[in-house]
Amino acid sequence: xxxxxxxxxxxxxxxxxxxxxxxxxxxxxxxxxxxxxxxxxxxxxxxxxxxxxxxxxxxxxxxxxxxxxxxxxxxxxxxxxxxxxxxxxxxxxxxxxxxxxxxxxxxxxxxxxxxxxxxxxxxxxxxxxxxxxxxxxxxxxxxxxxxxxxxxxxxxxxxxxxxxxxxxxxxxxxxxxxxxxxxxxxxxxxxxxxxxxxxxxxxxxxxxxxxxxxxxxxxxxxxxxxxxxxxxxxxxxxxxxxxxxxxxxxxxxxxxxxxxxxxxxxxxxxxxxxxxxxxxxxxxxxxxxxxxxxxxxxxxxxxxxxxxxxxxxxxxxxxxxxxxxxxxxxxxxxxxxxxxxxxxxxxxxxxxxxxxxxxxxxxxxxxxxxxxxxxxxxxxxxxxxxxxxxxxxxxxxxxxxxxxxxxxxxxxxxxxxxxxxxxxxxxxxxxxxxxxxxxxxxxxxxxxxxxxxxxxxxxxxxxxxxxxxxxxxxxxxxxxxxxxxxxxxxxxxxxxxxxxxxxxxxxxxxxxxxxxxxxxxxxxxxxxxxxxxxxxxxxxxxxxxxxxxxxxxxxxxxxxxxxxxxxxxxxxxxxxxxxxxxxxxxxxxxxxxxxxxxxxxxxxxxxxxxxxxxxxxxxxxxxxxxxxxxxxxxxxxxxxxxxxxxxxxxxxxxxxx
Numbered sequence: 001x002x003x004x005x006x007x008x009x010x011x012x013x014x015x016x017x018x019x020x021x022x023x024x025x026x027x028x029x030x031x032x033x034x035x036x037x038x039x040x041x042x043x044x045x046x047x048x049x050x051x052x053x054x055x056x057x058x059x060x061x062x063x064x065x066x067x068x069x070x071x072x073x074x075x076x077x078x079x080x081x082x083x084x085x086x087x088x089x090x091x092x093x094x095x096x097x098x099x100x101x102x103x104x105x106x107x108x109x110x111x112x113x114x115x116x117x118x119x120x121x122x123x124x125x126x127x128x129x130x131x132x133x134x135x136x137x138x139x140x141x142x143x144x145x146x147x148x149x150x151x152x153x154x155x156x157x158x159x160x161x162x163x164x165x166x167x168x169x170x171x172x173x174x175x176x177x178x179x180x181x182x183x184x185x186x187x188x189x190x191x192x193x194x195x196x197x198x199x200x201x202x203x204x205x206x207x208x209x210x211x212x213x214x215x216x217x218x219x220x221x222x223x224x225x226x227x228x229x230x231x232x233x234x235x236x237x238x239x240x241x242x243x244x245x246x247x248x249x250x251x252x253x254x255x256x257x258x259x260x261x262x263x264x265x266x267x268x269x270x271x272x273x274x275x276x277x278x279x280x281x282x283x284x285x286x287x288x289x290x291x292x293x294x295x296x297x298x299x300x301x302x303x304x305x306x307x308x309x310x311x312x313x314x315x316x317x318x319x320x321x322x323x324x325x326x327x328x329x330x331x332x333x334x335x336x337x338x339x340x341x342x343x344x345x346x347x348x349x350x351x352x353x354x355x356x357x358x359x360x361x362x363x364x365x366x367x368x369x370x371x372x373x374x375x376x377x378x379x380x381x382x383x384x385x386x387x388x389x390x391x392x393x394x395x396x397x398x399x400x401x402x403x404x405x406x407x408x409x410x411x412x413x414x415x416x417x418x419x420x421x422x423x424x425x426x427x428x429x430x431x432x433x434x435x436x437x438x439x440x441x442x443x444x445x446x447x448x449x450x451x452x453x454x455x456x457x458x459x460x461x462x463x464x465x466x467x468x469x470x471x472x473x474x475x476x477x478x479x480x481x482x483x484x485x486x487x488x489x490x491x492x493x494x495x496x497x498x499x500x501x502x503x504x505x506x507x508x509x510x511x512x513x514x515x516x517x518x519x520x521x522x523x524x525x526x527x528x529x530x531x532x533x534x535x536x537x538x539x540x541x542x543x544x545x546x547x548x549x550x551x552x553x554x555x556x557x558x559x560x561x562x563x564x565x566x567x568x569x570x571x572x573x574x575x576x577x578x579x580x581x582x583x584x585x586x587x588x589x590x591x592x593x594x595x596x597x598x599x600x601x602x603x604x605x606x607x608x609x610x611x612x613x614x615x616x617x618x619x620x621x622x623x624x625x626x627x628x629x630x631x632x633x634x635x636x637x638x639x640x641x642x643x644x645x646x647x648x649x650x651x652x653x654x655x656x657x
Contacts, residue, residue, distance in 0.1 A: 037192025178533025480519025
């Protein structure tokens with residue numbers, strides 16, 4: 001009865017957590033836990049809640065301050081700045097004492113964005129070599145649980161700091177880890193990364209409401225949400241109940257004369273499968289839910305599997321079956337589909353787990369809806385499809401490691417509200433001292449790339465206003481190569497990269513990690529994450545920490561027409577420009593007719609001369625202006641040039657809001 005025990009334990013933990021939140025005085029935000037990292041050389045803000053009028057004493061590293069909880073139960077103190085070091089003990093005393101141990105003082109960065117920021121180290125290139133070496137007690141991580149909100153949140157959902165080890169690092173952000181690792185090596189001080197990211201999200205979800213309403217070009221984002229059905233808004237504001245029961249899974253043979261194979265029916269009171277694996281449940285995406293075995297099952301005997309609880313916003317509950325206990329794959333090519341029974345309130349889809357797919361784009365069924373009575377569901381493998389946003393792989397029935405049922409409410413998977421993740425996952429961090437932020441997002445905004453010119457700066461300024469520590473460093477990962485390599489048409493990916501480049505050039509203390517050479521044309525989640533983290537760390541080390549290094553690749557500065565040629569001048573050339581190969585590729589040139597032609601290009605000092613026999617009088621030059629361009633301009637330090645264009649002609653996304 002392992003899973004029933006898990007359910008009981010979860011219930012006890014949730015009950016204890018709720019009781020602690022209500023009765024424990026004083027109380028600290030979840031950001032304050034053992035192994036935390038506090039920002040060095042900056043005022044240390046410690047805050048929390050207690051009974052109104054309660055006297056609070058805070059002690060850290062030889063300094064003790066006292067305060068009193070206000071009528072709204074809040075209290076806060078600001079401790080003097082400390083140099084890097086530790087471990088220390090943070091003690092907070094009121095009617096009870098809270099002791100936070102192993103506190104380090106060092107560098108703290110927030111890492112945010114969408115799926116390429118959450119991409120786990122275990123799936124990255126070089127993971128097998130890196131993970132065994134990733135045991136560093138002065139490198140620490142805090143992962144903000146997913147939370148959508150329509151108003152500012154005082155605290156995150158339950159979470160705690162973790163020290164970097166070969167176990168904890170596996171599921172942590174690969175980009176966040178490599179960035180922090182390189183800072184740690186270069187600075188020799190403790191480093192903490194607060195990961196606040198969510199796959200598939202748009203930048204407006206991370207932007208504060210005032211900024212969205214202030215900018216006219218962003219008004220359509222707000223208007224679309226305000227026009228949403230009331231049920232959708234209510235779902236974003238309040239969790240919604242779901243309850244699904246499953247029973248009698250069997251694999252259907254490909255041969256009509258062969259018998260079906262029972263896969264799992266739970267009648268023995270366990271979640272084992274007939275193939276030697278088991279069903280397991282994760283609470284990561286659905287902390288207020290549980291998996292249990294309930295009696296009776298279908299037919300009035302045995303057990304059924306039940307997944308039930310509350311889902312917040314567009315969260316989902318994932319219930320997963322391994323065909324083998326060690327998660328290895330199995331040949332299921334003799335089977336054509338899977339059949340099972342379901343009842344309850346909610347919706348769900350079935351996914352196959354295929355080892356060759358590492359980017360979450362598993363082969364899946366359509367979303368199906370449960371009814372109060374048991375209903376039979378048959379899913380044929382030939383009808384499964386990929387969503388189409390990840391790497392496209394063939395369905396390999398001869399190599400499946402299992403299945404997953406993704407459970408949702410009866411409203412299915414609805415759009416998230418603008419500012420919902422800013423309110424739910426950024427505002428709880430606003431009083432915590434940080435050095436800066438790294439940002440890897442944009443894929444979900446490519447269809448509105450021109451609007452991103454306004455949206456990204458609005459988000460950056462909003463975050464800086466939120467933290468109230470000045471223009472802290474904000475480092476952007478420029479989108480890598482992905483998709484087609486057509487050179488002469490419009491490219492919304494190129495337009496999005498341009499918006500990121502403009503932000504880095506026009507906003508003070510903002511940097512750009514160029515990744516145009518480490519992407520994958522067929523995979524929106526490229527596995528080469530070490531270069532991404534390294535290039536962000538270079539920018540931080542050079543621009544933030546003052547190291548005398550070259551930290552950026554060439555960036556377009558200006559152009560000049562010289563007869564039939566155009567001379568392109570660059571910044572950040574380091575020891576000089578260079579070609580990775582025999583000749584420069586990736587340049588196109590156009591005349592007044594705005595028709596681009598493949599160009600010849602050559603390096604001349606810190607400039608590039610561009611020309612084409614098909615363009616008598618050049619007007620504009622573009623470099624790497626494609627979804628997945630063939631380009632090879634670098635500086636001598638091996639850092640790639642950012643894609644750019646000299647013109648400002650409206651592109652495909654110009655009128656999209």
